[in-house]
Amino acid sequence: MGKVTAVAERTIDAPAEKVRALVADYADSRPKILTEQYFDYLLVEGGTGAGTKASWKLQATSKRVRDVAATVSEPEPGTLVEKDANSTMVTTWTVREADGKSLVRIETSWEGVGGIGGFFEKTFAPGGLKRIYDGVLVKLAELAA
Numbered sequence: 001m002g003k004v005t006a007v008a009e010r011t012i013d014a015p016a017e018k019v020r021a022l023v024a025d026y027a028d029s030r031p032k033i034l035t036e037q038y039f040d041y042l043l044v045e046g047g048t049g050a051g052t053k054a055s056w057k058l059q060a061t062s063k064r065v066r067d068v069a070a071t072v073s074e075p076e077p078g079t080l081v082e083k084d085a086n087s088t089m090v091t092t093w094t095v096r097e098a099d100g101k102s103l104v105r106i107e108t109s110w111e112g113v114g115g116i117g118g119f120f121e122k123t124f125a126p127g128g129l130k131r132i133y134d135g136v137l138v139k140l141a142e143l144a145a
Contacts, residue, residue, distance in 0.1 A: 001002045002111075003109055003110070003111060004109065004110055005105070005107065005108070005109045006107070006108045006109075006128075006129035006130050006133070007105065007107045007108075007130065007132050008105070008106050008129075008133035008136075008137060009103065009104065009105045009106075009137075010103075010104050010132045010134070010137035010138075010140075010141065011098060011101050011102065011103050011104075012101060012102045012104055012137075012141045013101050013141070013145070014102055014141075014144035015094060015097075015101075015105075015143075016078065016090060016095050016097040016101075016102045017100075018079055018102075018144060019095050019102040019104060019140070019144050020077075020095045022073075022110045022143055022144055023080060023085060023093050023095055023104070023139060023140070024048055024049040024080060024112075025047070025048055026043055026046070026047055026048065026072070027043055027047035027048070030032065030054070030092055032139065032143055033136050033139040033140045033143060034056070034139075035132060035135040035136055035138060035139065037058055037060070037132050037135075038056050038057070038058055038061045038068065038119065039046070039056070039057050039059070039060075040055070040057045041054065041055075042054060042056070043053045044069075044092075046072070049071075049072060049073065049074050049080065050072055050073050050074040050080075050139070052071075052072040053057050053069070053070065053071050053072070053073040054065075054070050054072075055068060055069045055070070056068050056070075057133075060128060060129065061128060063094065066084075066086075066087065066089070067086055068084050068086065068087075069070065069084060069085040069086050069090070070082040070083065070084055070085075070091075071083050071085065075123060076130075078095045078096060079091040079092060079093070079094050079095075080092070082092075083115065086103050087110060089108060089109070089110040090109055090110070091106065091107070091108040092105075092106070092107045092108075093099060093105070093106055102144075104140065106133045108133075116127070131145040
């Protein structure tokens with residue numbers, strides 16, 4: 001087994017505080033920025049930032065669906081960490097100020113499988129997840145406009 005990591009970044013033409021608020025809003029904003037690969041989104045507890053619990057299914061490939069049960073923490077301002085209770089998956093959202101705009105980074109890591117399956121997972125999963133996150137970031141930029 002080895003660690004698998006996927007990363008996507010985008011500069012959004014909106015102040016960091018506004019974008020941070022949108023990212024942290026699991027009640028209203030989050031469902032609006034999720035792409036068609038996400039379904040059955042449910043806010044379980046909370047709704048804004050740390051302490052929020054939400055669940056969803058992520059159709060990563062035509063044959064692979066992850067059932068995510070995320071608990072959110074905020075280790076520092078501008079950073080939200082979603083830990084999945086059903087797997088080793090951890091997704092970190094970071095929003096930083098960048099010359100009056102926002103630099104948004106989504107990074108997801110998990111412990112991959114071993115053997116030949118792990119080789120393919122480590123080779124192809126990061127690119128597929130990055131494409132999904134690129135779509136999420138486009139929708140976030142539209143919502144922030």
